[in-house]
Amino acid sequence: MPPSDDENLLVGLDAPDDAAVYSLGDGRLLVASVDFFTPVVDDPEDFGAIAAANALSDLYAMGATPAFALSVLAVPASTLSLDVVAGILRGAAETCDEAGIVIAGGHSIDDKEPKFGLVALGFAESERVYRKSGARPGDAIVLGKALGTGIIATALKRDGTDAPVVRAAVRSMRQLNQEAAVLLEGHEVHALTDVTGFGLLGHLREVCAASDVSARVFASAPRFLPEAIDLAEAGFVPGGTERNRAAIEPVTGWEPGIPDPVRTVLCDAQTSGGLLACVPKHEASELATEWESAGYAASVVGSIEEPSKPMLIVEE
Secondary structure, eight states, X not given: OOOOOOTTEEESSSSOOSSEEEEOSSSEXXXXXXXXXXXXXXXXXXXXXXXXXXXXXXXXXXXXXXXXXXXXXXXXXXXXXXXXXXXXXXXXXXXXXHHTOOEEEEEXXXXXXXXXXXXXXXXXXXXXXXXXXXXXXXXXXXXXXXXXXXXXXXXXXXXXXXXXXXXXXXXXXXXXXXXXXXXGGGSOOSEEEEOOTTHHHHHHHHHHHHHTOEEEEETTSSOBOTTHXXXXXXXOOOHHHHHHHHHHGGGEEEOTXXXXXXXXXXXXXXXXXXXXXXXXXXXXXXXXXXXXXTTOOOEEEEXXXXXXXXXXXXXO
């Protein structure tokens, strides 16, 4: 894409982040993002709700308050029932209602494979815009949700898991990062993103590259969704997760003895994952506790260090 010379575009493609940020000239910032994907679960309402939570997460990761959304829908019109389509839209509307916004419009097309998502629009104040850049040596890394949604979704598609495991993953994916973002207001946040398609290590790599730092991650520190490790060991690994792992290998040093399935889950492509915050070390435990009290599967997963090679160091 050609570079923009619009001085009001504060965050665009020159230094990509979780959302675009545009100055309205009156001290307010417009924050915008779009995200849509194919179904990750069977239930239409769950799919719509998860897609909406995933799209809104980009705004929370930038410190923005959502204002409204537009829907993006693609369905095979001749074969998919209107009840299924209505379920997708109903699930998305429920999530947006939970976030305090409405879906104000949208667009739909006839397509062979269902896809759904949102254009999410919100506002932020200049002093409270969070970026992937800004992480500092000495920071601790706090993760807001458990890992393993990609692996569980793949197991579901292949009839390799049971209902309780799927329900746990659905609860995690439907959970908005709204309250987690609110709780950040009492902390000094140096860098923030959310963990989605590139997995924990992939998104942490983005933070390190943008901040010119390295990171140390403790493999056993993140929370894992039920059966995620076992399902990874059984081979239920999505293609995106495999690509993530291949992408981070050149910049990652693994401590010997970390089981291969754990390495895979640390790279698992997440849908509607948790916020990933870099905060001063002395604030990390308090933030993780606050997030956990609010219902998030939070944990302190590592630390930020001076730039080095490899960029990512994973220990037990």
